[in-house]
Amino acid sequence: MGAILSKAAHEHTYRNPDTMSIAIRQWTLEDLPSVRQVTWDTWLDAYSSFIPESDLRHYFDAHYTLDVLTQLIHTPLMNGFVAEVNGSVVGYVKTKFNKEENRFYVSSLYILPGRQGMGLGGKLMAAAEELAKTIGADSGWLGVMTQNTPALDWYKRHGFTFVEEAPFTMGQTTVVHLIGYRKIRVATKALH
Numbered sequence: 001m002g003a004i005l006s007k008a009a010h011e012h013t014y015r016n017p018d019t020m021s022i023a024i025r026q027w028t029l030e031d032l033p034s035v036r037q038v039t040w041d042t043w044l045d046a047y048s049s050f051i052p053e054s055d056l057r058h059y060f061d062a063h064y065t066l067d068v069l070t071q072l073i074h075t076p077l078m079n080g081f082v083a084e085v086n087g088s089v090v091g092y093v094k095t096k097f098n099k100e101e102n103r104f105y106v107s108s109l110y111i112l113p114g115r116q117g118m119g120l121g122g123k124l125m126a127a128a129e130e131l132a133k134t135i136g137a138d139s140g141w142l143g144v145m146t147q148n149t150p151a152l153d154w155y156k157r158h159g160f161t162f163v164e165e166a167p168f169t170m171g172q173t174t175v176v177h178l179i180g181y182r183k184i185r186v187a188t189k190a191l192h
Contacts, residue, residue: 020085024123027080027092032069034089035082039064042110047170050147055171077135081127083111083120090115093124097135104137104184121154129184138184143168143177155180 027035043056062068072078077099083091091111097104106128111120125140132140142160144152145168156162162180169175 021087022118022120022123023084024081024120024127025084027073027082029070029073031082031089031092032066032073035069035080035092036064036066038089038092038110038112039108041112045113046148046151047145050145050175051170051173055173058171079128079131081124083115083124085115085118085120091120091124093128095128095131097132097137102137103141103181104132104135104139106140106142109142122158125158132184139181140184141179141181143179146176146178152178155182158182 040060043060044053047056072094073080077097078095080092080094082089092108093106094108095105096107106125109121109124111118111124129140142155143166144155144162146152160180160182162178164179166177166179167174168177
């Protein structure tokens with residue numbers, strides 16, 4: 001599992017007053033079909049206004065098959081956490097430590113559109129930062145498409161500074177990806 005941490009080391013369950021159960025835990029092979037669905041549903045919501053669905057599908061079919069995700073889950077220094085609401089996966093974060101760059105990346109952070117605004121992104125980011133601290137990283141890095149303004153605004157509100165630009169291509173469409181970082185907090189709290 002890219003096992004830097006044991007599964008049990010990063011399992012948190014939260015209870016809302018209205019009896020909603022929220023759990024953040026390390027992903028497993030059994031989660032991969034849900035991870036694919038969360039990815040696709042979130043992409044359609046976030047990207048379809050500026051990337052044609054055919055280009056999204058091309059990239060998705062190349063990079064998010066169950067075989068590809070299974071390989072990722074077994075890749076050293078690659079990890080993921082899922083957010084569950086009442087036992088259903090509704091979001092995830094995928095991370096990778098790049099030794100050559102000495103950077104800890106959040107390569108994906110997706111929450112189903114109907115579950116956004118519940119603090120799940122902050123809870124997933126907190127789990128990722130806890131993992132980053134165990135490998136000695138002092139910053140978390142990520143990329144976000146400039147046209148994805150809701151995500152870009154969320155990251156800025158949560159302390160990310162964007163310092164680089166890079167092209168990102170899905171199918172025939174190339175967009176600008178802003179690359180940013182945030183110092184990892186000594187005492188990580190869930191963000192809302």
